[in-house]
Amino acid sequence: MEAKTAEASKTIMTDLVLPSETNPLNNLFGGELLARMDRAASIAARRHSRRIVVTASVNHVEFNRAVPLGSVVTVEAKVSRAFKTSMEVYIDVWVEDRESGMRTKANEAIYTFVAVDETGTPIAIPEIVAESPLEIERYEGALRRKQLSLVLAGKMKAKDATELKALFA
Numbered sequence: 015m016e017a018k019t020a021e022a023s024k025t026i027m028t029d030l031v032l033p034s035e036t037n038p039l040n041n042l043f044g045g046e047l048l049a050r051m052d053r054a055a056s057i058a059a060r061r062h063s064r065r066i067v068v069t070a071s072v073n074h075v076e077f078n079r080a081v082p083l084g085s086v087v088t089v090e091a092k093v094s095r096a097f098k099t100s101m102e103v104y105i106d107v108w109v110e111d112r113e114s115g116m117r118t119k120a121n122e123a124i125y126t127f128v129a130v131d132e133t134g135t136p137i138a139i140p141e142i143v144a145e146s147p148l149e150i151e152r153y154e155g156a157l158r159r160k161q162l163s164l165v166l167a168g169k170m171k172a173k174d175a176t177e178l179k180a181l182f183a
């Protein structure tokens with residue numbers, strides 16, 4: 015299977031924040047943002063694998079900045095690393111200022127997707143080629159984040175998480 019660039023999976027979704035999508039403070043409801051990120055990330059994972067993909071895990075979400083009603087929100091997703099059947103997808107969320115058009119980073123998240131066949135069985139996917147400095151940084155950290163996610167899910171013993179343990183050595 016031929017490796018593919020991270021850039022080839024890049025997915026950008028831009029949308030408004032409508033009244034039905036806000037919390038009592040008139041900011042974007044967290045669950046709505048999670049859904050938008052899940053949609054963009056699943057398209058990125060599908061573009062990389064060209065398979066059916068399912069969300070296996072939400073590894074990390076930062077709600078750093080509230081997103082007010084009426085904002086233009088851009089969700090950018092890219093596969094940061096592919097393993098045997100699973101992919102880490104990094105998501106950056108930007109909010110656009112109405113007057114200046116300047117974009118400010120609002121949130122960030124990391125999701126894991128698994129490529130499956132028609133029966134839901136995990137299936138092998140191509141490797142990722144990381145090119146830019148940011149892609150390389152995210153690629154290099156992905157294995158320890160995968161190990162942390164597996165340990166937290168009870169699917170890996172902490173003693174076997176060698177890449178993760180190396181952080182504390």
Ligand SMILES: CC(C)(COP(=O)(O)OP(=O)(O)OC[C@H]1O[C@@H](n2cnc3c(N)ncnc32)[C@H](O)[C@@H]1OP(=O)(O)O)[C@@H](O)C(=O)NCCC(=O)NCCS
Pocket residue numbers: 068069070071096097098099100101126128130134136160163164167169
């Ligand atoms: C995701 C799913 C296919 C994994 O099935 P499984 O039986 O655990 O399969 P495996 O143990 O072979 O794991 C498959 C891959 O997922 C990875 N994985 C599984 N759970 C993970 C987790 N919590 N975090 C990170 N990676 C995980 C495994 O490490 C493996 O990766 P690799 O092949 O790249 O090394 C299965 O749990 C599933 O279908 N879940 C439901 C998905 C879904 O419906 N999502 C939407 C929620 S509403």
